[in-house]
Amino acid sequence: MKFTLGVALSPLDQLTELAKTAEECGFTSIGLPDSLFYMKSQSADYPYTPDGSRFWGPETPWVDPLIAAASMSAVTTNLRFYTNVLKLGSRNPLLLARQVGSIANMSGNRFGFGVGIGWAPEEFEWCGVPYAKRGARVDEMIEVIKLVLDGGMVEYHGEFFDFDPLQMSPAPTERVPFYIGGHTGPALRRAARVGDGWTSAMMKFDELTGTIATLRTLRAEYGRDTEPFEIQAVCIDRHGRSGYQDLADAGVTDIIVVPWLFDGIGFDGELAAKQDSLRRFAEKYIADPIVAAS
Template identity: 35%
Template sequence: MRFWLGSSFADADEYVPLAQAADRLGYDTVTVSDHIFYADYEARYPYSKTGAPPYAPETHWPDVWVTIGAMSAVTERVKFAPNVYIPVARDFFTVAKAVSTAAYLSNERVRFAAGVGWCKDEFLQTGQDFHTRGRRFDEMIPALREVWRGGEVEHHGEFFDFGPLRIAPVPRAPVPVYIGGESDVALRRAARIGDGWIGNRVYREDDLETLLVRLEGFLAEQGRSLDGFDVVAPIGAMPSAELYRKWRDRGVASTLAAPWWTATPQEREKFGDGLELKIATMERFAEEVIAKV
């Protein structure tokens, strides 16, 4: 099993040292959350009962690709992904150029984890149509893959019409695409066009099993299975090597963990609540879990 580091709600100046620690300790991928701005949103956050998002106005949301560039410049092995990026809240070429450049300069250590988004307010401010976001996403992902292959490309679709043209630099290898979301539409999309699926909330074990069964059904419709399909699932149980071995054997290839979420009272007393705590708990998790799985 591969261990992705969930760094949501970290302060911007913590990302570089967290990436360096992840690189040293054997984490597979560092994730960066994506929001453009905070406001008194009209849109409801879909993963809370109240509809309110689980973050404060002062929460840092650094630009995903600038942050990944900074982290990749001071690391050698660890990979990077947004969790999740909303490409259809931007124009096509802003996305194509940013991801292509980040992948190239990081020596192919970028994973493109993306979803259609829930925050209508952000679409309104960037001038993108919220109501067609699913159809635009379905057209955008294959078109991005074509542009990232390099050479002259043209595309003439319902929402995107361009070329012949080319961008450079382009990645030396295909950028893996992970699809977020847990609705039937999102899971079908992942099964149809994704290299994997990524969850962005913590799943209780029974809920995760239910979700996997649904995903397996949609994969079967495409002649696919969990073999070769990378599921990245945060698991809502106390971390242990046994826990992750069980879910690895079930077909969960990767998990998302933020070890400071389960810091002990002793660790909080010793290290406080900032960067020092985060790195100390990452070290413990690496020793107790990653090294044994």
């Protein structure tokens, strides 16, 4: 079982020190959230809370996850980083390919690209991208980014993106894994069809196990059921050693945790207190690894 540290909503000046402590404690990765801006009024419900409201406000700290990955990779050696998840729909795939390839190269191939569509119409429209046909557009974006990252002279001619032969150098020396986020049917199909893994938002255990079963069925339909596939999960009702064992047995490969919340320390808590929480968590659950039942 791997553990990813979630750093969402933490003060930005804590991030590099948290990365260094996470590496010392044996965490595998850091999951990096994405938010472009806070609009005063939202025209769509946030999909991962019961009432559709956002659980952050206009003053909540955010950093571009790609910049955060570059900064934290510079002060670590083995720790991996992945976006959890970056909202593709409002962005440009060629610019993203340049950024992702740069991070992969500069970090020594320690970056995974977790992607989703994005839920807010404002993020699309105010960035000059139509909200309509967003799913099909993102499918093309994933194709474009993968194509460019594979290296060499490439071209693409699709419904939304069209370019003649071009090359970005250097290409990453290892393939960048793509993790697909989202809980809807189309998102799960996208993960099964083109992803190296699936990453969840907050879910309860029963919902999570049902989703994992659906992913297994879909991957078999696409002929990908024998390929490696990550399940990165935030489970809100399974904690502690027995809970993490349940998750491992259910097929979760990577549990995303925020240990200081378990200790009553808020997102904006002191750095030293958060570091102590990381060390306590690692002593309990990482030093003595959890292994899935065969």
